[in-house]
Amino acid sequence: MIELHERTRRISPSRLHEILAAHDARSLVDPFMGLPTHLNYLKRHGIAVHGGDLLEWFVRVGEGIVVNDQTILRDSEVAEIVEMLPGRIYPLDAFKAWEGVFFSEEQCMYLGVWLDNVRNLRSDGQTGLAILGLWRVFCYWLQKSHAPDDMPDVAPSELAWSYIRQTESWVTTNLRHNTVRSADVLTTISAQPADALFIAPPARNSFRTADARIWMWEAWWQGNPYFTIEHAYKDSLFGARSADEHSYARAIASVLSAAAEYPLVVLQTTERRLAEFEPLVRNARARVEILAPHANEIYIVAKR
Amino acid sequence: MTLFQDPDAVPRTAASRLADVLDAFGAVGDRAAGNAPGTARRKAAAAASIARATGRSAADANALYFAGLLHAVGAIGNLGLRRGNTFSERTATMARWDFPADGARVCAGIAALPPEVADLVRWQAEAWDGTGFPDQLRWHGIPIDAQLLQLADIVARASDPDDALVTVAGLAGRGIGPDHANAFVRWFHLTGGEPEPVETPLDALRAEASPPAPLLDLLADRIDAHNATEGRRLRVTRLAEAVAERIGLPVAERDALGLATRTFAAGELGHANGEDERFDPLSRLGIAARAENAAAAAAVFDGNQTFARAAEILRARAAWYDGTGQPALTHDAIPKGAAVLAAAVAYDALDSVHRTQIREVRTAPADSFDTAAGTQFDPAVARALLDVARAHA
Numbered sequence: 001m002i003e004l005h006e007r008t009r010r011i012s013p014s015r016l017h018e019i020l021a022a023h024d025a026r027s028l029v030d031p032f033m034g035l036p037t038h039l040n041y042l043k044r045h046g047i048a049v050h051g052g053d054l055l056e057w058f059v060r061v062g063e064g065i066v067v068n069d070q071t072i073l074r075d076s077e078v079a080e081i082v083e084m085l086p087g088r089i090y091p092l093d094a095f096k097a098w099e100g101v102f103f104s105e106e107q108c109m110y111l112g113v114w115l116d117n118v119r120n121l122r123s124d125g126q127t128g129l130a131i132l133g134l135w136r137v138f139c140y141w142l143q144k145s146h147a148p149d150d151m152p153d154v155a156p157s158e159l160a161w162s163y164i165r166q167t168e169s170w171v172t173t174n175l176r177h178n179t180v181r182s183a184d185v186l187t188t189i190s191a192q193p194a195d196a197l198f199i200a201p202p203a204r205n206s207f208r209t210a211d212a213r214i215w216m217w218e219a220w221w222q223g224n225p226y227f228t229i230e231h232a233y234k235d236s237l238f239g240a241r242s243a244d245e246h247s248y249a250r251a252i253a254s255v256l257s258a259a260a261e262y263p264l265v266v267l268q269t270t271e272r273r274l275a276e277f278e279p280l281v282r283n284a285r286a287r288v289e290i291l292a293p294h295a296n297e298i299y300i301v302a303k304r
Numbered sequence: 305m306t307l308f309q310d311p312d313a314v315p316r317t318a319a320s321r322l323a324d325v326l327d328a329f330g331a332v333g334d335r336a337a338g339n340a341p342g343t344a345r346r347k348a349a350a351a352a353s354i355a356r357a358t359g360r361s362a363a364d365a366n367a368l369y370f371a372g373l374l375h376a377v378g379a380i381g382n383l384g385l386r387r388g389n390t391f392s393e394r395t396a397t398m399a400r401w402d403f404p405a406d407g408a409r410v411c412a413g414i415a416a417l418p419p420e421v422a423d424l425v426r427w428q429a430e431a432w433d434g435t436g437f438p439d440q441l442r443w444h445g446i447p448i449d450a451q452l453l454q455l456a457d458i459v460a461r462a463s464d465p466d467d468a469l470v471t472v473a474g475l476a477g478r479g480i481g482p483d484h485a486n487a488f489v490r491w492f493h494l495t496g497g498e499p500e501p502v503e504t505p506l507d508a509l510r511a512e513a514s515p516p517a518p519l520l521d522l523l524a525d526r527i528d529a530h531n532a533t534e535g536r537r538l539r540v541t542r543l544a545e546a547v548a549e550r551i552g553l554p555v556a557e558r559d560a561l562g563l564a565t566r567t568f569a570a571g572e573l574g575h576a577n578g579e580d581e582r583f584d585p586l587s588r589l590g591i592a593a594r595a596e597n598a599a600a601a602a603a604v605f606d607g608n609q610t611f612a613r614a615a616e617i618l619r620a621r622a623a624w625y626d627g628t629g630q631p632a633l634t635h636d637a638i639p640k641g642a643a644v645l646a647a648a649v650a651y652d653a654l655d656s657v658h659r660t661q662i663r664e665v666r667t668a669p670a671d672s673f674d675t676a677a678g679t680q681f682d683p684a685v686a687r688a689l690l691d692v693a694r695a696h697a
Contacts, residue, residue, distance in 0.1 A: 008445035014405035014426060014438045037440035044398055136433050143477050150486055151477035166435055172398060293423065 013041035052188030062180030064128020133164030333376030348372035378407025465497025571601030
């Protein structure tokens with residue numbers, strides 16, 4: 001059984017929106033985007049959002065709920081994702097390496113079928129929505145492997161149906177141009193001017209301890225059950241070359257330096273790591289304010 | 305007019321008075337959200353009970369109590385629920401997702417509350433699997449107490465305790481974390497799914513930090529925003545206060561009237577149209593609608609000691625002086641405060657129409673109002689109101 005993290009970083013877009021509103025920021029770049037549900041919130045509230053990440057499935061989901069303004073998956077299209085289509089030959093053993101370790105034979109088979117069906121979808125928006133919905137099924141399965149008697153048994157296709165169908169409710173337009181890109185932090189920062197930069201930096205060496213529900217889903221999307229997240233991060237600013245304390249601090253400083261043109265920088269951290277980031281931000285910016293609604297949710301708000 | 309005087313000369317603590325105002329927020333929030341009456345109180349009791357059974361600290365249980373009580377305050381004035389919004393159903397749904405965050409902002413502005421309350425309200429509708437709202441937090445990113453508050457919500461809405469158990473079991477791993485669902489099952493077996501009665505934890509309130517009168521004004525303003533009648537409570541309150549003074553209403557009754565002028569519009573929450581949009585304020589046709597709203601507003605304050613006398617006024621405001629209104633009270637059987645409130649609300653409605661009419665067709669509100677003295681309105685009250693209106697013209 002794979003270990004699931006007991007802590008999950010909290011990104012509260014409603015709180016972030018309050019901070020942006022207080023500074024009259026109407027556009028935002030997030031180069032450490034992760035799962036971009038927070039960007040979807042900000043988009044719904046009229047903010048132009050631009051995100052970036054190195055994991056492709058995050059970017060694909062961003063194409064579904066951040067970039068996409070109107071495309072949804074209708075019932076017939078969802079049906080073509082969740083079940084085997086007659087006449088199509090599926091790679092049913094694509095995820096056999098996970099069988100008996102993390103998932104059952106049936107679940108591994110579904111993972112292969114779903115990957116094939118999603119890869120055959122016609123639009124980026126639909127692909128992103130399907131990836132998001134199916135990821136929730138995947139998480140449910142992993143969670144259920146930890147609490148088999150405490151969670152209801154739901155047929156895979158039924159669970160997938162309900163989760164994919166639900167994604168429709170997050171599709172909306174804000175009449176602004178919103179983007180996501182598969183790129184390193186510095187590329188994302190320099191690609192798009194905006195009123196604010198939001199950074200929630202990964203912890204040092206966090207790629208080595210990433211939540212299984214995150215990196216395994218990238219493995220699924222890549223169709224490679226042996227994929228490791230270190231591979232995705234290997235040449236990046238926050239990869240192995242910033243493994244020690246000093247090089248990590250240098251990496252953060254370079255991010256802040258690259259963000260010099262942004263009127264507002266909001267860095268989210270925790271009370272435990274505040275002392276690590278605050279001097280770096282104060283070094284880069286003249287006016288710095290700390291908002292601390294919770295020990296696990298501290299915002300360093302920096303203006304030029 | 306000074307609000308919240310003690311009419312019975314029985315000393316009541318500032319905290320209990322504040323708690324009654326918070327209870328009013330909760331009840332009005334339920335009405336705005338379309339919840340069954342009493343949902344907020346049941347949710348508060350269930351939240352505190354579940355917190356205690358699951359070993360949370362007393363401070364956590366207190367914060368959960370108030371978060372349960374105030375769970376729906378964000379619905380009052382929410383853009384997706386406001387009268388007259390022109391949103392599509394889809395856009396309105398998205399706007400409604402904001403009500404927990406709106407509620408958190410209201411709670412954050414009430415300094416007397418434990419500081420944890422605002423974020424519990426903010427995250428009460430988050431789902432374990434990340435499909436909740438407003439923030440789509442997931443897994444352990446959702447504070448434990450916010451999950452407990454969601455469990456309390458299920459208890460408060462269930463028609464039968466067993467229904468709550470079935471609902472939670474079905475949501476385990478999706479809306480509710482499996483560990484929290486397990487904790488709920490333990491609580492259920494300890495209590496039979498019926499939260500024990502809970503006293504309002506007055507000690508947890510810093511009453512001196514939040515005087516009740518500005519809070520009540522805040523509530524009244526949000527009600528007006530919800531009903532798309534911005535500024536009405538101010539106009540009606542000023543008018544009623546001046547009339548009360550002119551007719552020499554005793555201080556205690558004026559205090560109750562002050563509460564009533566700020567809360568009468570709670571009865572209109574949830575209606576697509578205001579009563580004066582449907583019927584002329586002097587029309588007999590509008591009696592039933594006004595009586596329904598009056599009863600609904602009074603019911604909001606059932607069991608609320610501070611608002612008990614205001615509730616009498618609210619309930620009787622659709623009575624007509626000649627006994628043909630609802631309730632069928634006549635002359636002096638109608639509480640004077642109710643007579644003043646009825647007259648002030650009607651005059652404000654007439655005056656609002658007057659202000660929006662073009663100059664050539666304007667009818668002075670005083671002319672039509674005067675014709676209802678002795679039938680709809682207490683003649684002494686009507687006379688005083690017209691004097692006040694003329695003095696302010």
